[in-house]
Amino acid sequence: MTPRDLTPSSIAVSVGRPHEPGDPLSAPITLASALVPGGAADYARAGNPVWAPLEQVVGELEKGQALAFASGIAASSAVFSLVASGSRVVAPHHGYYGTAKQLTSRPDLDVKLVDVSDTGATIEAMSGAALVWLESPTNPALEVADLPTLIGAAHDAGALVAVDNTFNSPLRAQPLELGADIVTHSASKLLAGHSDVILGLTVTRDPDLYERLRAHRHDHGAIPGALESWLTTRGIRTLHVRLDRAEQNARELVERLRESTLVDEIRYPGFGTIVGIVLDDPHRAQRATEASSLVRYATSLGGVESTWERRRRHANEAPTIPAGLIRLSVGIEDVDDLWTDIEAALGA
Ligand SMILES: Cc1ncc(COP(=O)(O)O)c(C=O)c1O
Known part of the structure; x- marks a missing residue:
């Protein structure tokens, strides 16, 4: 072939x-x-x-x-x-x-x-x-x-x-x-x-x-x-397996986030591994990203491990991006563990 x-x-x-x-x-x-x-x-x-x-x-x-x-x-x-x-x-x-x-x-x-x-x-x-x-x-x-x-x-x-x-x-x-x-x-x-x-x-x-x-x-x-x-x-060599799993996790987390009262807006195009979580209060968003443990507080994305950060913490980020927008890069961990961590951090 x-x-x-x-x-x-x-x-x-x-x-x-x-x-x-x-x-x-x-x-x-x-x-x-x-x-x-x-x-x-x-x-x-x-x-x-x-x-x-x-x-x-x-x-x-x-x-x-x-x-x-x-x-x-x-x-x-x-x-x-x-x-x-x-x-x-x-x-x-x-x-x-x-x-x-x-x-x-x-x-x-x-x-x-x-x-x-x-x-x-x-x-x-x-x-x-x-x-x-x-x-x-x-x-x-x-x-x-x-x-x-x-x-x-x-x-x-x-x-x-x-x-x-x-x-x-x-x-x-x-x-x-x-x-x-x-x-x-x-x-x-x-x-x-x-x-x-x-x-x-x-x-x-x-x-x-x-x-x-x-x-x-x-x-x-x-x-x-x-x-x-x-x-x-x-x-x-493992891209397809990682992507399928991370995307499945992302979809599940988006569903749970949309039902949650802890967030003000969820951005997700319906595919992919990146989720935007918007909180009206940027201080709360910053605190949440620093409060998680399984989801690592870090920049970059696309790794096997889930990471998140408030994007406007970077001085060069466009000022029209909401100050409370958290970019979550979903990894391949167990989705229930991820949800437990994210829910606790958002409530911190
Ligand atoms: C969409 C996109 N393009 C390009 C780049 C730049 O890539 P690198 O950091 O490998 O130079 C990044 C980095 O974050 C990115 O997110």
């Missing part, structure tokens, strides 16, 4: 494994700065064999050609390097603030931050744009964008479209199949999945874009570490 015959679960488990007699089933970590000349690369900033299984499996999952980067931010940086000075870039106003900051800190760009769940307003902002950057659901507002419509409209406007697929993972959305030019990931989240890695990826089907992104990675040294690459590949 070729990877094209396989379902995503089987791709996650099997693609990128060595095949030669005597090879280990799991490709080894290659610690190298230089390689014997004559292969794909002779200096490890140009290529390391440990990147290959990772790029193969993510490429198959997203249905394109993947490149691994030092972080999600390094991957978005490579995408933004494609845009010439003076260009208009459209991006979500409630998406990951680190990405928005990369754009707004470039005075040479005309950056329009929009509510990507408002399809009409987003399309209006696309006029003359060189790049439309989408995130759906957004982090942390959990706004959902109409990706097929927005991708089509962006192409009509002559813009490139990049989609940060971190929150969905390729198991819940495949934006290249919807026509996007580039997909990016913070693999630090669901893909690696154990809160022990910082790594990013781009995926594209366009050979010219692939080459420009690859050149940017090489020339800026935005390369992933060998251990991080190996850990991310290993994390992806």
Whole structure:
């Protein structure tokens, strides 16, 4: 069977494994700065064999050609390097603030931050744009964008479209199949999945874009570490199982939270592992996040362990995000244990 015959679960488990007699089933970590000349690369900033299984499996999952980067931010940086000075870039106003900051800190760009769940307003902002950057659901507002419509409209406007697929993972959305030019990931989240890695990826089907992104990675040294690459590949082997379980937990917790009088609003798009819990009183929200024990008070998301934090505790978070919004990243623990912990912390 070729990877094209396989379902995503089987791709996650099997693609990128060595095949030669005597090879280990799991490709080894290659610690190298230089390689014997004559292969794909002779200096490890140009290529390391440990990147290959990772790029193969993510490429198959997203249905394109993947490149691994030092972080999600390094991957978005490579995408933004494609845009010439003076260009208009459209991006979500409630998406990951680190990405928005990369754009707004470039005075040479005309950056329009929009509510990507408002399809009409987003399309209006696309006029003359060189790049439309989408995130759906957004982090942390959990706004959902109409990706097929927005991708089509962006192409009509002559813009490139990049989609940060971190929150969905390729198991819940495949934006290249919807026509996007580039997909990016913070693999630090669901893909690696154990809160022990910082790594990013781009995926594209366009050979010219692939080459420009690859050149940017090489020339800026935005390369992933060998251990991080190996850990991310290993994390992806269980992505489907972790995601199914965490999503099941998230749905159950959302039901219980919606019945609870301890919260003022619940945001959940109906899928995924991230839940927004809004308390009108931000001090109460802060206290709750610090009062839990099984749910760890920590930033980041997508790990096997549940974490939560009040997003506005970060000075750079958008001021239009409610001060009492807690972003809960649901893990794979027992759901009753999670509920006991969350209910007690919210009542603290
Ligand atoms: C949606 C999203 N995209 C990109 C990033 C940046 O990724 P990294 O932290 O791996 O650089 C993050 C980090 O939180 C994120 O949540």
